[in-house]
Structure formats: C-alpha cells, structure tokens
Amino acid sequence: MSSANEQPIAAPDAISMGRPYWLPPAGRGNGLDARFWSQIAQVPQAMADPLLLSLRDAGIPGWASAVHPFGQPHPDDPEAPYDVWIATERHDAGEEVVMRYLNSVADAARSSLERATSGARTPAALTPGSTSRRRRRSGRRTRRPLF
Secondary structure, three states: OOOOOOOOOOOOOHHHHOOOOOOOOOOEEOOOOOOOEEEEEEEEHHHHHHHHHHHHHOOOOEEEEEOOHHHOOOOOOOOOEEEEEEEHHHHHHHHHHHHHHHHHHHHHHHHHHHHHHOOOOOOHHHOOOOOOHHHHHOOOOOOOOOO
16 A cells, blocks of 8 residues: 655656665776666676676676675675676676676686696596596495494
C-alpha cells in the first residue's frame, strides 16, 4: 500500500544528480556514465583497468571498485579482488566484452605456461603408464581393521 506522500522526484537528467547510490564511492570509471548499473564480474586488481578500457572501447560504461572485507581497504596487491559494474542497458554487450577479455587473458596465460614447460622434463610419477611408489607397495601392506 502506498501513501499519498510518496511522489517520485522529478529529475530532467538523472545523471546530473550524481552517481547512483549502489555504486561504491571509492571506485573508478572508464569515462562513460549511465543511469543504471549492474555488477558483472569480480576480477583481480591487475585486470580491472584493462577491462575498463575494453569496455570503453566498446562504448559501454564501466566502473570498478575494490572489495573491502570488513571495511578494510586492500594494500596495493595486484590479486586483490575488484568488483566490475557496467551499464544495465548494455548488459548483454558487456557480457560479451568481459568474456572476450577473460578468454584473451586465459589464452595468454596458457601459451606462456606452454612455452615455460615445453623444454621441462616431466617427472616419471606424472607420465602415463607409470605407477607411483604407494601403488606398488600397496600389495605388501596389511589392512588395519576399522573398529
């Protein structure tokens, strides 16, 4: 039930009233503004700024802010979690940009890992067909009763 005193506030330009209250005040944006925002991802701090740039290049407003557990700010840790917000009206396109960015980061990490391990020798315990010592000794062990 609504009261007669509940009237919407007339605002010709909602953005002129400032950022919406649900955006964390201590964050940073990509230079584009929106009326409504939705959280789309949580990424490490090192990924927040490049992701905001990718969103800006696609014309999608973005905002990132540190996640503060128990109200304590993180030190300058590149692995500290950051929440990423995008314009609600561009959410579908924003999902595509975020997924493309995360896939490119994963591909780069995978290829650098492959380059780093290409010349490394695989331990015998990890090669297919080898048996570990525990498995070879298991036939000689006697089982202890459970009770």
